[in-house]
Amino acid sequence: MASLGRHIIVEYYNCSPELLNDVVHIEKSMENAAEEAGATIINSTFHHFSPYGVSGVVVIQESHLAIHTWPEYGYASVDLFTCGDTVNPWVSYQMLKDSFQAGHGSAVELKRGEMALLKRKNFDVKAMRDEKSSEDGDPIRTRDVWFTERDDKIALSLKHDGKLYDVQSDYQRVEVYNTQAYGNMLTLDGMVMTTEKDEYVYHEMITHVPLLTHPDPKRVLIIGGGDGGTAREVLKHENLEEVVMVEIDDKVIEASKMHLPTIAQSLDHPKLNLIIDDGIKYVNDAADGSFDLVIVDSTDPVGPAEGLFTVDFYKEVHRILSADGLMITQSESPRFNSKVFKEIYQTYRGIFGQDNVHCYLAHIPTYPTGMWSFSYSSKGSANPMNLKPTEEVDAFVKANKLRYYNADLHKAAFALPNFVKEMIG
Template sequence: RDEKSSEEGGPMRTKNVWFTERNDNIALSLKHDGKLYEQESEFQKVEVYKTFAYGNMLTLDGMVMTTEKDEYVYHEMISHVPMQTHPDPKRVLIIGGGDGGTAREILKYEQLEEVVMVEIDEKVVEASKEFLPSIAASFDHPKLNLKIEDGIKYVNEAADESFDIVLVDSTDPVGPGEGLFTAEFYTQVHRILKKDGIMVTQSESPRFNEKVFVEIYDCYRGIFGKENVHCYLVHIPTYPTGMWSFSYSAKGDCSPKQVQEKAQALLPSFDLNYYNPEIHQAAFVLPNFVQKMIQPK
């Protein structure tokens, strides 16, 4: 949301203008040089701002989704952690992820047969292609099968054991992303995973979304089993508090830190900015307060 008070002559012509994501008790502000895109879609308000510190930034309903300059943390870590540990991934499903960043990272693995991406809002794809081209870099890839529909519906209708990896790159549990935070949905994800299958979800901030964070780990454990659900942490300066989490759940044996040699050998050619095998290990080391929050009961 703009700080209207500091605008002079509309957002395109002012300099000291700030975008602020307001939450109940905290806010995050970025100074910007104008709004590049604004559309009210069927699902949410889609905007792109030209920020000074983080480049072009996508927001949905006034919440930061990604920025050009820190997107690599999220997209590399949601993708390479499961891709480096799965013994032989062939089919990957991405739920959400309309900016294209997760697809860009996943498609670096040439052994894949198909990547299905199910994004509910085509306006997110449209805005990203135009204003976040470095993120939306792989929409024309021949192995990408992009579907514009509700991820919940897609997963409900998908065949049993049809994916090696499912990534839930979704919004927070408000608006169209709400149904993605339910036991019904994760039960369906579990069903469509093959026997060595892995699910990774963005699981909010343990500092900021405490309640959701605790509840979803409980929920994953009920479906995948107590020992088969793990949490890893990353630093994302443009998300509330900067501390963000991903969940890693396995349908079969769960070895979230066991990187496959064949996959690891590919890393130098990927030119990554955040992920490396050491950070993969380190990301699963949790501060005490996070351990306590999600201790299996």
């Protein structure tokens, strides 16, 4: 043996972008490449970054295989490092080339630890390793696969056991991950939309705040909300005569019914009129004063939701509200998306009036910064502090087993930190 290790520096070009953005495929490919080369896997750790790119490493008893991908360029950079002569890294090279559907690849092999330059040193193994790690036996194999939503300055990472759903719809990439900490998680174009473990915070706050302060709501319109959580909470109010939900992407509904059944449980409710269509078009075509409450349950202002963040759209919502009608929207994070947050409230107040627009907050762990905001815009006399009698609210909370919302929290949600007050004026 002329050297301690073999190090192959690899570049793959013209690969399948979809495969290079699929963290589970890459993990399996890297592990298969290690095993076929004769290596013993100890640990694998992989991260998928939003909106694209995967980094990962397979630690083997004989060293490691590491990768980073640029799906937008169809390019992957790989290091194959093996110790001794029992593992052939060129087997891994060819398997990965095939697995990523690379148009071509290039590689340079380096010999690491030239034996002619090394002198063996004696040392006491027991003095350098603890008792447990010095025991005889095979290494324990572990696995870490991560989804990471990030921008230039902040990131959220969740460990998961793989994808349950992955479809490119006509509008966006719809995925469901089986996360270890938050259950099944829905993402759209790489952004976290909802998870089984913390969804109730968002859905209870976007619905019960308006419905328990409107004087007599009968007809509710939900724009978006394809996971079904907002509809589920709205339909707990038995006094409503009709709930209309307009979701543009049927794949969001399909994914939610399949993998988020506790959230999507009311999408077949007889009182729900579920329409697959463009919410902007529906609002534009709706009659004046036809809804008591409009909930805009949208994604961030990108992709198919971009049109929901315009003055023209909000003016149309104002038009279709009844005399005491309310518009509720998710209004981004004051910390994470400050520019949009401030612009939203300027826009609403220009339409509904300075004193008729209110901000309230909730804490959602899987949303950027954890602090999330909602807007409460009143066309008439409805006011967020005119909550129904406490005993009535308490009875509703108890009967429906709400996990976040209650009368005290309702009032506290409108008590804004000073920095938020300053942002919206």
